[in-house]
Amino acid sequence: METMQIRQANLEDLPQLLALYDHATDGNQYVGVADERIVATFFYCPMEDPDYQVIEGAWLNEEPYGVVHRITSDGTVKGAASTCLTWAFGQCGNLKIDTHRDNVVMQNMLKKNGFQSCGIIHVQDGSERLAYQKTK
Numbered sequence: 001m002e003t004m005q006i007r008q009a010n011l012e013d014l015p016q017l018l019a020l021y022d023h024a025t026d027g028n029q030y031v032g033v034a035d036e037r038i039v040a041t042f043f044y045c046p047m048e049d050p051d052y053q054v055i056e057g058a059w060l061n062e063e064p065y066g067v068v069h070r071i072t073s074d075g076t077v078k079g080a081a082s083t084c085l086t087w088a089f090g091q092c093g094n095l096k097i098d099t100h101r102d103n104v105v106m107q108n109m110l111k112k113n114g115f116q117s118c119g120i121i122h123v124q125d126g127s128e129r130l131a132y133q134k135t136k
Helices: 011-023 080-092 106-113
Strands: 029-034 037-045 066-073 094-099 117-124 128-135
Touching: 011 029, 029 080, 037 080, 066 080, 080 106, 094 106
Parallel strands: 066 094
Antiparallel strands: 029 037, 037 066, 094 128, 117 128
């Protein structure tokens, strides 16, 4: 078996990285584009997330929902992440997302976009995340 090494990614790795993300997310990775360049990216899928099965608190409802993960922007377009969330919410009308306790910027952005804090979930590695949901 070949030994794997870890190194920082570089620009030349981009095509392979995109292929890996596409494979890992079954094509559910989306990008926000402005002036013909990618300024934001996120995972969206209308599915039940196994990490959301158990919550310390309560979800707003138990209806089918979509999830957003790994949302990020390059900071060059004001409101890019909010635009991504608005698009995702428009796909399903019931959206769940989680974030780290120390990610105050994300927490504020979620509240600004109408998400309500629902409690704490634990992801597969056991670490906790703050859980949010937005409904119609």
